[in-house]
Amino acid sequence: MATKQRKNNRMIFSSWNYKVLALGILLVIAGFSAMYIENEVNGFISLYISPIVIMTGYITVIVSIMKHDDETGKASEES
Structure with missing residues (x-):
């Protein structure tokens, strides 16, 4: 029998x-x-x-991608 796997629908x-x-x-965009x-x-x-302005934008994009919330990781591990 095939078991159903639960889909993980959490946001990245x-x-x-x-x-x-x-x-x-x-x-x-504003800088360019x-x-x-x-x-x-x-x-x-x-x-x-x-x-x-452009370099500030690029740094902001990198920070937003690299920063990881510890709370979202803990919530997904518990469920």
């Missing part, structure tokens, strides 16, 4: 991870948009502001 990330991921993606809107190679925004 918590809501905090998704919010921070969305913030990071918005920062990256600011660079595009200024439309100068040697402009102040293109050289100084946009790279900082």
Whole structure:
């Protein structure tokens, strides 16, 4: 007889991870948009502001992916 296996329907990330991921993606888009809107190679925004905003966005995305909630892992192990 075949036994039924219980499906594990838990989310990979918590809501905090998704919010921070969305913030990071918005920062990256805002940085590239600011660079595009200024439309100068040697402009102040293109050289100084946009790279900082873009790198902050990338770091935020990495942090949101790498941070792990210990509470979600404990809850799935108990059930």
